[in-house]
Amino acid sequence: MAEQAQAEPAAHGHGRVLAALSLVAALTLASASAIAVYGLDRYLARQQTHDLRRVASLLASRVALLPGGIDDKPAIEAEVASMAQAADARLTVVAADGRMIAGSAVQAAFVENLADRIEVIAAARDGLGVAERESTTLGGRHLYVAVPIRIADRLVGFARAARPSTHFADALSLTVPLLTYLTIAAAMTLVLGHLARQRIARQSVRLINTAEAAAARAAESERRLTEAQRIAKIGSWDWDRESNAARWSDNLYRMFGVEPGAFAPTLEQYLEFIHPDDRDAVRLAARRVMEQGIPVAMDTRIVRPDGRTIIGHMRGQAVTDEHGNPVRLVGTIVDVTDVRHAEAARQAAEEQFRDFVETTNEWIWTFDTRGTLLYSNAAVKNILGYDIDELIGREVLHLLHPDDQAAIQAALPEMVRQKAHWTGVVRRWLHRNGEWRYVESNGTPMLDRNGVVRGFRGSARDITERTLAEEAFRKSEERFQLAARASNDVLWDWDFATGDIWRSEAIRRVFGHADVANERWDAMLHPQERQLVGERLKEFLDSTRETWVAEYRFQRGDGSYAWVLDRGIVVRDEDGRPLRMIGTMMDITERKEAERMKSDFVSFVSHQLRTPLSGMNWMLELAAEARDLPPQAAEYVADARESAARLGRLVNDLLDIARLESGRTLMAQEPVRLDEVTRSVLREMNAVIVDKRHTVRFDPDGAGPAFADQQMMRQVIANLVSNAIKYTPDGGQIDITMVQRTDRVEWSVRDNGMGIPQAAQGRLFEKFYRADNAISREAEGTGLGLHLVRLVVEHAGGQVWCESEEGRGSRFAFTLPSAQTEGADA
């Protein structure tokens, strides 16, 4: 612009004033650009050009007031008039250019960088603030000029350097921009006119000299404008129709990748740089702006000589003459490559997020503050059974459970006020099929520009299955807890993977253990049973059995011992390894105590019975040996001896049972060869067998040893064999067999005797029980033998039973844990 101003043909003086005014115009344009670049609106630019016109007309009016006696008044009048004219013409262009640049630049600044834009606008406002404060008085009127601070600073320096007179030192000590200086110069002329023509002339010359200096400054201004364009990535151009001469700003050349002024810019030259695919569109736009005055606003790809393609946003507008014919085109090109690339990247990112949202199972939604569904992804169908279209734009809170709906409506105002976020909130929604679904959501508020909540967005998921399962679990757990509390049994749960044993709180209530978690179970057992129970437990766990039963003494919190009945089941993996064992411990101390007292009583009585019994036995034995006993008496003595012997057996059985029931006699768990025991018993009873002419067969079938107490098993087998001999008519058949099962040995004796009535079979193993036909047949039984058998066998972890048919015979059998080591012969 400054170049143009200097290029104007001008007479001496005339030309200088005009040059000064051109400088003003250039600065105005620069300031307008600067303002525009910094994002201010066009109004200010227009306002400035308006002020320029006012300055020109003010100058004219003041010159007219000069006294007629001044020699060069006509010349000055003429100069000012032509200056005003020229200013008007320039201003038209300047205003158009300014608007143009401002219009483009606003966008350029906007897209460049959000953070920078805000900062720069703030700076520009500050500059203008200074400018607005700059004012001076001329003829009682106030003149306001908006000048960016950068320029204002320079002009103030300029005005101070050109200070014409000390008389006006005060006035000029103000920080005055150039326009203000000009008006002051004019006012000075008026004042000086009253003093001396010569001085006026000198002052005028000084004014003009000053204007000359200002012109030099204009070049700097142009440089600044170029700098501003470079920063804003703007290039400007204009094209004169008549001369077909175009001008590009330096930065436009640089944008195109060439040195400024490297070629004369023509439309054709310009098109060379345009990507071939975009050229037609550019030609069409050029035609439309020239012929129809339609402004250009389009993106074009510019291929630079270095091969880089940039995207330029081109704007152009026609400048028309007084007839409305376009005489010039002015415009800008903004490098928007980065912007467009950023836009493309943003679009790709948006697409990615859209894909996430559309494919996820999470229900993604946006509600306004009244509960209207503004957005939803398709996942809503899985949760509520509706298509998106059926719900979007509708108020959907009525699909909530009434309780939840009321809760939300009550909470909404507060949520809006507090800009509430939430996570993991569960609400019940009505599915289209009438079922309630538990839906868990996270949400965040959507704020408008003023920070007011306009709605909420977030995500939700259906947790119905989980919730119902949890609910069921909670109920089950509650039921269990109540049952555990109601019971006096200690429930325990042993996890083999961790070794942890959980126990119910009854351990505290019943056994007084404050801390139960880390106690080791076997450390609480009575030392007398600890090893045996431990071995039995190990043996049980190594077996494939499922149920565990044990009685032992268990230490209470106070150190005393309680008798417990410990029962449990074990859960095993497919290889039979125990995973978990769960069961109960019942306090049976009272029962045991009663048993013990009973047993002590029995023991005492039995012992006391034995002494007179021994006396009877021995006296009768002496009597039987007496030589001179009458035959009748000898017979009586023999009968008495038999009765005494039976009493002796009864006492022995009673003692054994009492001891077994008291648990004080712990039977050994040793491998017992049942076949050997059986043979030994048969040898002992051989006399009776022969006497009754029974046939006895024994088939051990290679069965291995069993875990039991050797002595006790001897009694068990003796009892069973003796029963078979006793309750089978003479000449009977007795078969004893053994079978090796996987983990146990089965022993049985079968006879073809009188059998046992059906009704009696279930009670056979009870203490003191005797079947009716046994009593009528044989008076010798005590009713304790089978009970003893059961006690011994069950104590050893086995089972005993009987199969019988009255009149045809019986079979008594028991099993015991096998002591067969793996790999041994079966």
Place this chain on the structure above:
Amino acid sequence: MSAPPRVLLVEDDKFLRRACEASLRQRGFEVTTANDGEEGLRLARSVPYADIILLDLLMPKMPGVDVLRALKAHPETASIPVLILSNSSREDDKQQALQLGAAGYYVKANLSLRELALQVDRLVHGNAAH
């Protein structure tokens, strides 16, 4: 013909004492009797020593176990075989007596006099063989 074997019978029940004494005398033993533990121990320590001692456990004044312990503690009586004749079939009692050095343990109610005489005879002659 050697002197008949001397048996010391320590038993508080008079019927048992009588029956046992009669049976053993009939079978040719020389029998001395004591009514309680103290008397038993005193007689056991008197010369001539018995060839065998039959000892009850549950007795007034001194239990049989203490008598047994005292006999085994004294070198001059330690080698005399002692047969325990009790009416307790408790395993603990039996084990204790055997550990203290008793030569045998019998429940009187389950023992005939004939069998007792056989055991005494066996022990005495086993002892005499030395």
